[in-house]
Amino acid sequence: MNENENQKIMGKISSINGSVIKVIGFSHQSIGDMVNVSEELNIIGEIIKILDNIAVIQCYEETLGLKLNAIVTNLQYPLSMELGPGLLNSIYDGIQRPLDYIAEITGDFISRGMKVNALDREKKWKFIPSVKNGEVVREGDIIGYVQEYALRHEIMVPQGISGTITGISEGNFNIIEKICSIKNKNKIYNQKILSKWPIRIPRPYHKRMMPDQPLITGTRVFDLLFPVARGGVVAVPGGFGTGKTDLQHSLAKLADAAVIVYIGCGERGNEMADLLNSFPKLVDPKNNHPLMERTIMIANTSNMPVSAREASIFSGITMAEYFRDMGKNVLLLADSTSRWAEALRELSGRLEEMPTEGGYPAYLATRLANFYERAGLIEIIGNPKRIGSITIIGAVSPGGGDFSEPVTTNTKRFVKAFWALDPNLAYARHYPSVNWSNSYSLYDNLAEFWEENIHKGWEEYRKAINYILSREGELSSIAKLIGPENLPPEQQLIIYTADLIKEGFLIQNGFNDNDRYSSPKKTMKLIGLFLKFYNESLSLIKKNIPFFRFKELEVINSIRRARLDVNNDNLDELELLDLMLSRDLLQIHRQYAELL
Template sequence: MADAIISRITGPVVVAKDIEGAHMFDVVRIGEMGLMGEIIRLEGNTAQIQVYEDTTGLKPGEKVINTNRPLSLQLGPGLLTSIYDGIQRPLDVLAAESGDFISRGKIIPALDQKKKWEFIPVKKNGDQVSPGEIIAEVQETPLIKHKIMVPYNVSGELVDISEGQFTVNDKIAAVKNSKTTDIGLSSWWTVRIPRPVLRKLAPDQPLLTGQRVLDTFFPVAKGGSAAIPGPFGSGKTVTQQQLAKWADSEIIVYIGCGERGNEMCEVLTQFPKLIDPKSKRPLMERTILVANTSNMPVAAREASIYTGITMGEYYRDMGYGVALMADSTSRWAEALREISGRLEEMPGEEGYPAYLGRRLAEFYERGGRCIVISPEEREGSLSIVGAVSPPGGDFSEPVSQNTLRVTRVFWGLDANLANRRHFPAINWLTSYSLYMDDMADWYKSNVSKDWIDLRKEALEILQKESELQEIVQLVGYDALPEPEKGILDTARSIREDYLQQSAFDEVDTYTSIQKQHKMLSTILEFGRKEADVIKKGSTSAKVGALESRGMIPKMKWTKEEELEKLLNDINSKMKQEFDSLSKESSN
């Protein structure tokens, strides 16, 4: 049999001829340096391969070796706290071995092959086990117990299991049926095939983030999907980093997919220093970072999305809530466009491949809150937040439009809000959440029965403000009737005292859902009282001068345990001052 050899090289795509017995998506090693690539088209014995490394220096005639295995990840203890590139190479280990620049063709195991983990069985020899069943636990980090599960296609009698210390490649048990299947401390999974689940659950629980504009107006469900498109400088990355820090999930997977090196560098240097607000432990103890910057080979961008979501599914199957941040799917789509062009495929809109929408749908559909395969019907969730970087902030471009077709939450970032230093710069008039009706019962049971009404009232006031602003631009603020001035005052309070939130302030960076309810209730109650005294003849100028009005902005800077005292003071002062204004107006 002739060896497969390179016949043509076009950028990140290499054409190999005489490749026998190959399958789509097999991983191959190319040339003398052993560059890693993946077969993306087969025509007889000729394969087109996307190469995950720089192809400079390759020449026709060099050997191509097929590994006969698709792109797969080693999944086991040690994933958490790690920083990987798009094909699961540990960047810190690579840096230690080859310096700051990765040597081409260098393949390093994703998990530490020598480290021994304390293995604690929760099942014993002789137990009957079935697919997905947890047979042991490993304390991966002080925050997370790593669950060792029976593979999906294996069931029978558990044998050869015992407590001890093992490496990720050691056999830790076996399952005996018609044949004996060994179980290791780690397992392998193909990145392009979703891990199966028993059934998906309704998205009726919110993924709380502590960000007021998101939790109150445009919440995403646990296991839901959200798109956060916005132009350059509008705050996509900061918003995603806030979600990674504060989202109500046990595991965070952050994928930097083709973003600029300085943004990814900030993530890599900042995350190891962050403290988890719940446990007071380092946040990295429950985080995996996948770093693939814009100057890395374009093909690796495409792989990085699948690498991240496969690791997310793995922890979801253990019963954890996982939040995955992809920053940004536009760069991933650009990788698809370039590879498609190299393959000379018929282009779709704006040069993107015609299958862009299908690929995006396949990615987002891998999320969900579900019952995973296990005898005890274990529940896990995988929530996906994908940033989109439309050129010039044009949301009509293909990546934004195809993303909005498959996601149920749209957090539209607005360059005008960002220019006014209003952050998060999420436009409350264009954004939406289609999960609100599904989660209404949860809010009524866990927050307050009037939560949905408060949210609706606040959004209506902001909508009226938008309509009145057009009139103000024509005739000026002073020409407005007093009731309309009152609406503008309340809307300004909602914007400045509630929606505007500082990611860099120790108190304001996170607001619990209970505090959000108290803050919004107070602002809207003030607005109602203002409307009432204006009807009786008072003016918005007099209301604006009240001491209680000046106390409202203090709410977001006040710690949770001190908030009740401030609210009592505000309500007491509000009653006193509005009673006085009512009497004055009556006289």
């Protein structure tokens, strides 16, 4: 240690421009090295370029008050995440500093120069081994676990280590104590619970697999019309006021995943406060634990340093990969990737790089790919054989709501589902404001899983709704010209059914206890009602029964309200509505059968 002290690599600041500084005099340096800037302020920075032996550094904190010629120390390790138990139920800034702990030290406002560990070093965890002394393990193997809330937090052999286990036993350890040794020839590796991983390098895996299972979100429009697979990638673009953040919040609360990583990247402080207030109170219905206990939050609000915002999404994905490697299904929500791209643009501008479209650097697409490509359904390295997944749902905030801007178009290249939010729907308070004609999902291979494991008819229903909604799109413009009453009855039925589907199925009210989460069964039964109404009415209309009779059906109002009135546990009520609908349609049929 002492030797290291003497070999401190130091330089001096030769230029300060916003969060970018230049340093002269490092005897040794490489891209990605962390540095400590100024012995007075202790700001953290990262070397991002080296020009003629001058290090170009982005600082993760405000540089106001920093002095020319101040001393900078090269710490010679890359920006890394601390990985281990204690991650869940935490809230970090963009470079994994625990914000609640910082608040204890510096109070209500964030001051500079805070050096704090991401994970608690004191807390003891009960380690339960799953291998025995004398067993041979290799990298990625699980050697035991600690229980972190409801999650079995597996402890894995780090990359590049293999050998024979010695000295393993059950016991209470903090994360930096030795839990066992791994002996390989003459080398002995002391395994701890804590591990570290640099954020810019993806964690290696054994094999990538084709995502073929749905990630159930509990939001009808997604589960049925625009599904996402476990391990899939979705972009959610929308101008301001279209409900992106509310949508991300509701996914974080309701989606079916073992771990949620929520990245509030350059967004509003009050929204993070909302999440932090509500999450500890909300309960995960699957295990009755508070939702916060499956969640890691990264809050780098818009007024926090811009370089840390750039790092935040890579910090988040690194933590997600760690849980994936345990064989968990992880959902990563990034709100918003546009703010991240803007941080990239700001730094690029300070580096005086040649800009491309919209001022963004030419490597925008590469960086986006670096991030999105870390999602996937993955076969993990090591024993026991396990499969984990990371699903990314990234919000995009296109300037002026214009989807042709660079971040949206480049993001589109790397995602397979696109949930386009529409301001006109939002104006009409149609939430989630997902536009059904601009959105798409290429995860149509999920049909098989749905049919076999969840509910029959998924594919068929999708086709039917798509038909009705797209026909309505065409017809409504004609209806506006000549008045809906003057269309042929079949077409009036389409417009009418489409309106029913929008009001009674696509809209979902986050404030209604019955409607907030729609179980796959409820979703399917509900849409079944609307399609039954459509199909049977259509066949009756073809027998010349006038259209207005169907509009007068009283059961329609109950069906329209069913999403609000029927609880997920009480789907018999939908069966009842189904019977009532059959009865009423039959009645119409009978009345007219006598007449015709």
